[in-house]
Amino acid sequence: MPTLVVTSANGEKTTIHQSMTILEYPEERFPDRSPLLPTALRDRVQVRDLVNIIAIDTQPPTNSRVAKRVKAIRCSLGDQTEFVIQAFTDGFKAYENLLAKQDRTGIYSFGDTLSMADVVLVPAVDQALFYRFELDGFPNIKRVYSALKELEPFKAADWRNQGDTPEKFRSHDI
Structure with a gap:
């Protein structure tokens, strides 16, 4: 099972287990960095x-x-x-x-x-x-x-x- 663990600046951890959620996370967290979804x-x-x-x-x-x-x-x-x-x-x-x-x-x-x-x-x-x-x-x-x-x-x-x-x-x- 894929797993992504993200640690925020304050040390809080977010664990994500589903592939599509893992793909969507950076899209929402960093929308201006190499987006995988078009703007329109x-x-x-x-x-x-x-x-x-x-x-x-x-x-x-x-x-x-x-x-x-x-x-x-x-x-x-x-x-x-x-x-x-x-x-x-x-x-x-x-x-x-x-x-x-x-x-x-x-x-x-x-x-x-x-x-x-x-x-x-x-x-x-x-x-x-x-x-x-x-x-x-x-x-x-x-x-x-x-x-x-x-x-x-x-x-x-x-x-x-x-x-x-x-x-x-x-x-x-x-």
């Missing part, structure tokens, strides 16, 4: 739609806890994989459709500025690739993901670079 309300709504396709519709059914429960129903890894691949397919189709409908083009999910949508997209695609999911049918997602993976903050945040990642997964060829 219409644009914020579009970015949040992209975020929620991943954070609400795609990641919950594909997380390992849920996927393992699907596998346990009939002790079938095939069931688990099929379930997860279908969830990624559904979520990525919705994301791809929103990217295609935008009235803007750019490097990232919402133009040429990084957004919260990009932050949630990368780990979702990483997880999909772990399942050997093919991105060929999702050209915009593939383009955005490739651009994001070239950025140093995304390289540093890669799950394979985290100290608590088991060695057997660090060398996993995806």
